[in-house]
Amino acid sequence: MPVGKSNWQMTSLPPLSLYVHIPWCLKKCPYCDFNSHEKRGDLAEDAYIDSLILDLESALPLIWGRRVITIFFGGGTPSLLSAKGLDRILEAFRARLRIHTDAEITLEANPGTFEIQKFKDYRAAGITRLSIGIQSFNQRHLKALGRVHDSEEAKRAVNIAAETFDTFNLDLMYGLPNQTLAEAMEDIETALSFSPKHLSCYHLTLEPNTLFYRYPPELPDDDLTADMQESIENRLAAAGFEHYETSAFAQKGHRCQHNLNYWSFGDYLGIGAGAHGKLSFHDKILRQIRHKQPTAYMENVANSSQILEEHAVELTDLPFEFMMNTLRLTEGFPVELFAQHTGLPINRVGKALQNAESEGLITRNHEMITPTLKGQRFLNQLLHHFLPA
Incomplete structure (x- = not known):
């Protein structure tokens, strides 16, 4: 029976986070199934920010009075945004939301977009945490994954992050095409040399609607990837990391609060092209999805019809x-x-x-x-x- 058509009710509401989707990338990676679109020509930054603010304003009645504990800019490649644009977004959020004083505010970034002053300006705007899509420090593997950065750009990006932010995450993948156990562990050792506070280590999977799914590369077998997983977990434990979620490892006090809210079945308002959301009420739990194509999203926001799908979760x-x-x-x-x-x-x-x-x-x-x-x-x-x- 649908939630809201019974005597069921929530006696309290979960913590609330805000997710902001920035849909553009420099290039679509062959393994990526996220809602991302290759940037062609100039970024429609101002128009998209206008849409984000309108989207938030239309959603305010759904979250009225609730405090936002974390904000996460995901994508796509959010670091394609200018620091001025990001500052404008955060100022608009602060004017319209009850944001926790110590809210964790994360920005996903790719190494090909790193500039020292730009990231200092991101921090000045209010970003407290970076999440960097490294995937590998190995040039052969980066090429196989279709990444736009090379190994030296990856290392330079991490250096900038370490100089600019107290907390940053590195995304790494294992089980890559023709990857050996030694190569997987070399990526971990390189990552550890920068003293990150958080690492995300994912097994490469072939997702539907990706180029890799249609044309599968030669991947390590299950036994080898299991060895990689176990070796990574053991090495990070020895380095003082807490393995607190399937793919997440953190130094004490540096767990990702935004993702913890997801994993605790907390609430999150999702705005931006293709963003998903989950919002609890006393008589129902709603799931929402925004229009995915950036142009369609912006056109629909202007008509207050940005929500593509919405349903109440069944009991x-x-x-x-x-x-x-x-x-x-x-x-x-x-x-x-x-x-x-x-x-x-x-x-x-x-x-x-x-x-x-x-x-x-x-x-x-x-x-x-x-x-x-x-x-x-x-x-x-x-x-x-x-x-x-």
Whole structure:
């Protein structure tokens, strides 16, 4: 039955984040399935910023009075924006939103867009954290991935980030075409040489609607990528990183608060072309998607019709959606969080939890539910228990 057509209700609302999508890239990577579009000619920066502000204004009644705890500029390549443009966006946000005093504000950046003064200006505008799409420091692998930067530009970008920001993340991928274990670990060692506070290490996957999916490259086999994953986890643990989510590693005190809100089944308003959002109310939970094409998005914002899809989450889907996020956390989640963020009692998933525990996929007590190492490795098997009957 649809949420909102029953006696179901939320007794409290989850924390709220803001996601801002910047849809342009210098070049579309062959493995990327995100909503990104190659930049052709001059960036329509001013017009797009106007649309973002209008989009936010139209959404304000949905989040009225709620405090925003984090802001994340994703893409695409948000670092294509000028520092002046980013400052204008953040000023507009501050004038219209209750933003937490210590809000984490993250900007995704690609090495091909790094300029020292520009990134100093980003920090002055209010950005507190950079997330840099390195993927690899190996020139052969960068070429295979279709990246626009080379290994020297990657290193230069990280140096600039280290000089400019207290906290920055490096995105790295493993399981790359013809990659060896030694090469995967060399990328990790190079990353560690810059003393980052956060690393995201992803297994390359072939996603539908990508060039790699249509024309698959030769990838390492499952045994080799499993060795890469285990070696990466062991090396980062030895370097003092907490492995707190499937692909995320952080020095103490530097976990990504924005992503933690996602993984805790928190709320997020998504604005910008193709942005997704999840918003809770006392009588329903809404999911929204904006129009994906930048031009179509801007035209529809002008007509107050930027939302392409909107639906209330079905009660039967809530347990799976909650677990799909929270079971990515290696430490698991407090039992009480399930009721707080879904409005459902934990006994709603009692049988599923019992079955998952009997298979050695989770451990639990009256306070915490935690995926085991087996549960982390076979997450899809674990999540299967929570699918609607």
